[in-house]
Amino acid sequence: MFDDSVQVHCKRCRSNFRDRARRLQAGYSRQCPNCEVIIFFEETSSDKHVQTALRAARRLRRVLRESEDVKPAAKQAPTYDRTSS
Numbered sequence: 001m002f003d004d005s006v007q008v009h010c011k012r013c014r015s016n017f018r019d020r021a022r023r024l025q026a027g028y029s030r031q032c033p034n035c036e037v038i039i040f041f042e043e044t045s046s047d048k049h050v051q052t053a054l055r056a057a058r059r060l061r062r063v064l065r066e067s068e069d070v071k072p073a074a075k076q077a078p079t080y081d082r083t084s085s
């Protein structure tokens, strides 16, 4: 498994923390673990750190989706040739 979280920068306490890319999308909000301010993730946010995190999460979700599409091929049941017997 690889890291499916993206870095979020809190502009209030200037700390960084990580959150799951699957959750981090427009309309999502979460509390900074350091200063407990609520950060709202909106495409229209004036906070460029929010924009950056949203972009990174969107990109990572696409990668995750693509990696899920590549499933190992189902093991094929062995077939026996009965015509020769």
Ligand SMILES: [Zn+2]
Pocket (backbone or CB within 6 Å): 010, 011, 012, 013, 014, 015, 032, 033, 034, 035, 036, 037
């Ligand atoms: Zn903070």
